[in-house]
Amino acid sequence: MSKFDFGPISRTVDASTGKGEGLNFASLPIHEAMAALLTATNRDEFVGWLWHDLFKALFYWPVRTKWDHLPDKPCLPSKVRETKLSKVVQIPVGLVATHHPGAYRKCKHLLSQLPKFNYLEPSTLTNEFEQTRLGTQARFLQLTFLSEPAMNTALLRAVIADAFMEVVTKRVAEAIESLLRTKSLAFKRVRYVFNFKRIQVPQPPSDQALDPLKDLYEMRVVNDELIISHLTPVASKEMDGRHIEVTIDFTAAPPTPGQFKQNVISLIELLTVYQDSRTILMGIPQFLRMTEADLTQLKQKVKDKTEQALRILDIVTLAEEKKIKKQAKPIEPVDWSALPLKKQGDLVDLLAHVFDEQVEIRLVGGEGAQGSKSSGKEERPLHAIISRAYELMEGKSRRCRYCNTAFESAFPPAEAWVSGSFSGDFTDFEHVGFKGDICPMCRIYALNSKVYTSAEKAWGKTGARKAYRGAFALLTPSSHFAYSEGHILLEHPPLDVGGRFKTSLQRATVTLQEFALFNSLSRRIIGEIWKRLSGRDDRPLPLPYLGGILLTEREAAQIRRLFNHFEVLFKEVVLWAYPFKIPLHPAVEIAFEMSINDRKQHLTKHTYLKTSPVIVSVHPKSKFNLLVDNGIQLEVNRELFEAKKWLEKLLEEIKDPKRRRSWILAMLQGEDPVTAMADAFDDQGTLWQAEKLFWDRFMAGDTPSEQWENYERILERLGRTFAKYPMLIEFFIKPR
């Protein structure tokens, strides 16, 4: 089971109305940090939002519809508790008190005297009702691919996405750092500490009873860290003494599996509001200046980073003109010298064309955004924003033969020439459609054959290129998720006088914060796989900002090992968010092909054209298909891993791969396992191995009856296993 705990819940309202009874998943630290990131316009607001809901952790509900959490009583002029806390973090007293102006409706004169936030949560963070709208004042940077999510462009899109997320995260981190430096008290991280303690107070609790509890809440800055300590009163013995710490890292450092384990939530996780294979939406702070010029500069940085990353992966994006001409036959005669082609020296810069023609980075909201002159009060349907790719591709007349993308390009309209793009030996026509043009992204795919160009050879490249063909693995986080009813109320919070948790909260509501949470869970699951694969927890993932694992044919052996760790995808995922325990199914997107027995020239195989990325829900009952050995679609589920492990155990004493394979072949032909074992050692002339290595280890029993019973049990289980997974033999390597 994968268990996550980011602290207690932060809301119980139905997101579609702001009232009602809804179960929200996002914990208090996520809510407060995201409020700071998306809502604050200056340093004091940023710091104020970081602890504005501090006293929610008390779970004091005087009446059923009121979660009392302001530091002091709104209509009393003295702000004793807030004064103490505000002084620690150097912000004006009264700022936090006014984050719910409605609380001052009976003493409006007092509200007018207090400092106020420029934007409030409903306009940025908490009115994104039911996945349909984003906060009207919130600002986002959006990366959109004008491309269908085909496998042969997945690698390129992932690298661009990682570069985009890195550039944006670093920009935001810089802005936060300079913002926090404006006062002497500076910090880079916030540590939210929750101490769960059993308490006994009179019912209903008096102010005198609550005050000592509230006095246990404190803030202090130690080194670069703001520590915010909460007391969460609990009723049961089981909950007593629990201690949860969540650290929000506002630097741009890429997350590592070790940090995930320590409950560190990195900046990139909080900024990633939505992510799928066509678009990524990242929240940006109000205080981050972003003009049209800034946006252009940012796009250039993303392109430079992408170029650098592709170079490391040994993927070329610069093409000789003659190569470009071989990729497609123009429909009409073309004067190539007159075309507005992007060039670096004599070479055509295909990546520049990708960025110009198939990538959009735009600001949503804010001064540089499209439609920024509007009042900011209009609705912003989420679906309209995340379907930006369709909007941009609509009406584009050319269609790519390889990825089916509608596009326009500076390259002349043409008919893709398959054998010119790849080679005369290309035989996988069933995967590339009958006709069509070639888009810039697919031009890059076509360009990267195993054969180095003469120029590359002159630069010292030797052997064959092992990128963009053959084995590959790409695991990326996904914003998709599933939730099935079944949350458990761990206990009734002792200060819930009004009975908020007396009846169950029926609706699970999903907001922008939940999107960030699910994305974080997805990252952590991929991080766990990476930790198991690399054997270390201090190493960022290969695509650290995207949160993805990317391996190509160069790392074919690692890909085989990676597959063994996919069993992480079949674990139960449970989120603890006091007072609830919630089973969840976050998702991971996988593009995958591995070679097991097909080793001959695997690097030349067009595996990228033969399969599609799949979105996998992390759940014990999940299943999906993956491509193996360039031609076999393998159904992967939890039982497959269990069966594979069990077989490995049965065969662990047989070291010779030839004998192992012979045993499995005999099983597939219907032999019983003991006879198959004897046959695997036929050359030995005795039954010693069948008896000692197999019968005595697995059929052991005090009596012959027990031994036979064990034998029949194993016989039956093996029969079922091989009937269901005949492909298992592929995991027992064919001897060379």
Add this chain to the structure above:
Amino acid sequence: MSDNQQTQMSREQRLSRAYEAIEQLSLGKREPEIKLALKALLVIRGALNPDVIDETIYRRIAKYIRASNAETLPELIDDVLRNLSPEFVAHPALGDPVLDTYSDETASKARELLQEETIPLVILMKKIYTQFVEPEEEEGSNG
């Protein structure tokens, strides 16, 4: 039963005890045919000329069972014994198991079973045989 007690018993007695032990086994759904297959194996093993017994004996028993074209269980026993050594040893204690192999329906199933799941049955019979008839085989023969 201790090893000492076993050695004091005659071979006839030990073979009878093995036969009784097979009769007492609890073997699930296929019990009648498994018991009969084990009895057939007991007859084969018990009747073997000691001169042909070495560490490969069980492998050879299995080999001739699987290779036999016999259509009945008694024929199969005869086939295997003749292939291993025509000079087999007759034991009165094997009379009962031999008689059992002439039962109609079960014998046919037992023959099929013996030819399909030969090795597990041979190993199980070996376990019974070393427990009741020849305890010294446990160390001496890996066959």
